Amino acid sequence: MGLPNAEMDDVVGKEYAQGFVTDIESDTLPPGLDEDVIRAISERKCEPSWMLERRLSAYRHWLTMQEPNWSSVKHPSIDFQAISYYSSPKQRPELDSLDQVDPELLSTYEKLGIPIDEQKALAGVAVDAVFDSVSVATTFRHTLAEAGVIFCSMSEAIREYPELIKQYLGSVVPYKDNYFAALNSAVFSDGTFVFVPKGVTCPMELSTYFRINEAKTGQFERTLIVAEERSQVSYLEGCTAPMRDENQLHAAVVELVALEDARIKYSTVQNWYPGDAKGRGGIYNFVTKRGDCRGDRSHISWTQVETGSAVTWKYPSCILRGRDSVGEFYSVAVTKGHQQADTGTKMIHIGENSRSTIVSKGISAMRGSNAYRGLVRVAAKAENARNHTQCDSLLIGDRCAAHTFPYIEVKNPTAQVEHEATTSKVSDDQLFYCRQRGLSEEDAVSMIINGFCKEVFNELPMEFAVEAQKLLAVSLEGAVG
Amino acid sequence: MLTIKNLTASVDGKEILKGIDLTVRAGEVHAIMGPNGSGKSTLAHILSGRDGYEVTGGEIVYKGQDLLSLETEVRAQAGIFLAMQYPVELPGVNNMTFLRESMNAIRRSRGEDEIDAVSFMKQVRKKAAQVKLDPKLLKRSVNAGFSGGEKKRNEILQMAMLEPYLAILDETDSGLDIDALRTVADGVNLLRSPERSMIVVTHYQRLLEYIEPDRVHVLVGGRIIRSGGKELALELEARGYSWLVEEAAA
Numbered sequence: 183m184g185l186p187n188a189e190m191d192d193v194v195g196k197e198y199a200q201g202f203v204t205d206i207e208s209d210t211l212p213p214g215l216d217e218d219v220i221r222a223i224s225e226r227k228c229e230p231s232w233m234l235e236r237r238l239s240a241y242r243h244w245l246t247m248q249e250p251n252w253s254s255v256k257h258p259s260i261d262f263q264a265i266s267y268y269s270s271p272k273q274r275p276e277l278d279s280l281d282q283v284d285p286e287l288l289s290t291y292e293k294l295g296i297p298i299d300e301q302k303a304l305a306g307v308a309v310d311a312v313f314d315s316v317s318v319a320t321t322f323r324h325t326l327a328e329a330g331v332i333f334c335s336m337s338e339a340i341r342e343y344p345e346l347i348k349q350y351l352g353s354v355v356p357y358k359d360n361y362f363a364a365l366n367s368a369v370f371s372d373g374t375f376v377f378v379p380k381g382v383t384c385p386m387e388l389s390t391y392f393r394i395n396e397a398k399t400g401q402f403e404r405t406l407i408v409a410e411e412r413s414q415v416s417y418l419e420g421c422t423a424p425m426r427d428e429n430q431l432h433a434a435v436v437e438l439v440a441l442e443d444a445r446i447k448y449s450t451v452q453n454w455y456p457g458d459a460k461g462r463g464g465i466y467n468f469v470t471k472r473g474d475c476r477g478d479r480s481h482i483s484w485t486q487v488e489t490g491s492a493v494t495w496k497y498p499s500c501i502l503r504g505r506d507s508v509g510e511f512y513s514v515a516v517t518k519g520h521q522q523a524d525t526g527t528k529m530i531h532i533g534e535n536s537r538s539t540i541v542s543k544g545i546s547a548m549r550g551s552n553a554y555r556g557l558v559r560v561a562a563k564a565e566n567a568r569n570h571t572q573c574d575s576l577l578i579g580d581r582c583a584a585h586t587f588p589y590i591e592v593k594n595p596t597a598q599v600e601h602e603a604t605t606s607k608v609s610d611d612q613l614f615y616c617r618q619r620g621l622s623e624e625d626a627v628s629m630i631i632n633g634f635c636k637e638v639f640n641e642l643p644m645e646f647a648v649e650a651q652k653l654l655a656v657s658l659e660g661a662v663g
Numbered sequence: 664m665l666t667i668k669n670l671t672a673s674v675d676g677k678e679i680l681k682g683i684d685l686t687v688r689a690g691e692v693h694a695i696m697g698p699n700g701s702g703k704s705t706l707a708h709i710l711s712g713r714d715g716y717e718v719t720g721g722e723i724v725y726k727g728q729d730l731l732s733l734e735t736e737v738r739a740q741a742g743i744f745l746a747m748q749y750p751v752e753l754p755g756v757n758n759m760t761f762l763r764e765s766m767n768a769i770r771r772s773r774g775e776d777e778i779d780a781v782s783f784m785k786q787v788r789k790k791a792a793q794v795k796l797d798p799k800l801l802k803r804s805v806n807a808g809f810s811g812g813e814k815k816r817n818e819i820l821q822m823a824m825l826e827p828y829l830a831i832l833d834e835t836d837s838g839l840d841i842d843a844l845r846t847v848a849d850g851v852n853l854l855r856s857p858e859r860s861m862i863v864v865t866h867y868q869r870l871l872e873y874i875e876p877d878r879v880h881v882l883v884g885g886r887i888i889r890s891g892g893k894e895l896a897l898e899l900e901a902r903g904y905s906w907l908v909e910e911a912a913a
């Protein structure tokens with residue numbers, strides 16, 4: 183290709199633009215995990231005893247489990263005793279407004295471009311900013327409350343809405359589900375709870391920003407979104423992390439429940455620290471995201487743009503229980519440097535006429551390795567289930583890799599399952615053509631990549647689509663060969 | 664406009680151009696003819712700065728600048744345009760977006776403002792009609808799934824929009840039906856002006872009936888073995904290249 187490999191790595195090796203660390207006094211538990219640590223977490227969050235019992239059951243189950251090693255991702259084994267499981271930025275008591283929030287914290291948000299301000303209000307976005315483990319700022323609660331929408335931190339929800347939490351938390355991802363889900367269920371620190379009652383269309387896009395700040399602090403978010411009959415909600419999630427030497431573990435669980443005729447759209451633009459040029463210090467991202475289309479004609483749509491993390495292991499999934507329910511998965515995953523991504527989705531068809539669409543776009547540059555792993559399962563009673571999967575890989579340079587692993591299990595003869603896969607390269611010819619028309623190599627690559635990702639970007643809420651394009655441009659700057 | 668002096672170049676150690684001399688003045692149209700594999704596309708690629716060729720000797724001066732020291736996109740911004748023998752497909756990249764980005768990149772490099780959306784649309788519609796390019800193709804991905812003739816028209820559209828100072832057309836006439844040939848030639852003639860030069864690579868005298876060249880050069884085995892007026896093309900059409908090769912060898 184155009185540039186020799188060494189030179190290519192040089193241009194690609196852009197420093198992570200958002201790698202800075204905020205100096206804030208933290209209330210952090212010493213590293214290590216045992217039942218006492220779990221009790222301490224629960225106590226600090228003033229949880230009721232039933233929650234503590236749930237955590238302990240999950241922990242005891244986790245102890246019996248093995249860390250999975252079946253994915254194509256390679257990473258040094260994680261020392262779970264070296265991680266601190268609770269960290270909260272110290273707040274001044276009784277905050278009436280943002281003016282009273284730690285100015286360091288606010289300036290961190292500013293650097294990250296997180297707008298907890300009028301601009302966002304105009305854009306119609308409510309922000310629940312999660313700083314490390316505790317929610318520190320929530321806006322627009324009143325507008326939402328008027329509509330009857332609950333949008334609050336998980337800790338608050340556990341105290342204020344115990345009945346809803348007991349009913350729904352863990353109903354989509356039980357703690358026995360997998361190793362990281364069990365760990366999360368035992369030690370989850372905070373997260374977001376959204377509840378949209380019958381017939382309500384949430385009046386604004388909901389968004390949360392995550393940020394990992396404490397060294398060696400695992401981040402164990404827990405998100406639950408419940409959309410009752412005929413309700414609708416769109417939730418946006420975005421992440422960045424500061425530069426650190428040690429690998430940081432992130433094991434979040436996201437559960438979505440859509441009842442009859444409800445619609446949930448969950449969008450993620452993820453930009454975690456991927457590690458330095460040698461692959462050191464990136465985020466390990468093991469996430470369980472699952473949506474349950476419980477009601478007839480319910481609709482759950484996952485859209486994600488992944489550019490960060492050293493290791494990503496993530497399969498947003500849909501369980502299509504309701505008749506005529508619809509599951510969608512649109513994904514762009516970028517891996518460069520030493521990044522590894524093992525992502526994909528699972529569509530489990532149980533209801534009659536359930537339909538699912540999967541569009542997965544993988545981009546690999548430098549030594550990046552990208553794997554798509556998709557499961558489409560059609561249960562025996564899922565008459566006329568339909569799936570269409572389109573899985574495209576784009577390679578930049580000749581030392582990166584892309585793998586596709588489609589798993590299809592069909593137990594009903596009326597099902598129609600289609601799988602299409604393509605692999606293409608950004609070719610010398612294409613780059614020459616663009617440059618001959620006056621475009622720089624970088625603009626050419628970003629144009630070709632945006633073209634490649636268009637179907638996914640189209641699914642993102644407008645302002646996120648713009649951010650996603652920028653993010654891709656930044657993260658692939660110079661990734662040409 | 665352009666002066667090439669004793670240019671030699673090779674690919675993978677194999678010498679392809681063996682000493683090219685060529686001078687193109689502002690306003691002139693030069694035709695380059697020659698058998699397959701003689702080095703015509705190689706010359707066009709070297710002029711436009713394509714990677715993969717090693718220039719082993721000689722020099723190229725374009726508008727007073729040492730062309731060989733400039734990056735590909737800088738040459739394009741300086742007004743060099745290559746209509747390619749095999750236009751490249753860019754799946755997912757909208758044809759109009761590409762054209763606008765390209766125009767704006769060139770404008771920015773010259774310190775000009777970007778073109779506003781309305782004037783751009785007007786211009787692109789008008790020029791697409793001139794080269795008889797189906798407007799539907801403007802909304803599709805660049806060249807993706809275009810027929811051979813459609814790709815060539817699209818190249819001419821780009822040329823018309825970008826208004827280069829030195830346009831190099833590498834076999835833009837190959838694979839065109841007679842009407843299309845006419846349209847392409849019209850497109851080229853519309854651009855002819857005293858401050859613009861063109862190098863037209865072709866195998867067919869027919870194109871030169873529509874685009875009257877000031878000079879015709881015959882490139883054989885990496886050398887220009889004969890240059891002449893437009894009547895040289897007619898002679899080549901009638902007699903082929905062998906007599907020239909024999910004369911040159913003699």
Ligand SMILES: Nc1ncnc2c1ncn2[C@@H]1O[C@H](COP(=O)(O)OP(=O)(O)OP(=O)(O)O)[C@@H](O)[C@H]1O
Pocket residue numbers: 674675679697698699700701702703704705706715748
């Ligand atoms: N990348 C390359 N690798 C090896 N040989 C090459 C390469 N590019 C060109 N050549 C060789 O250089 C010679 C000249 O090729 P070029 O494409 O310039 O010919 P041309 O005159 O344009 O021919 P045509 O009329 O068929 O288009 C040919 O022998 C060709 O095989």
Ligand SMILES: [Mg+2]
Pocket residue numbers: 703704705748833834
């Ligand atoms: Mg050629």
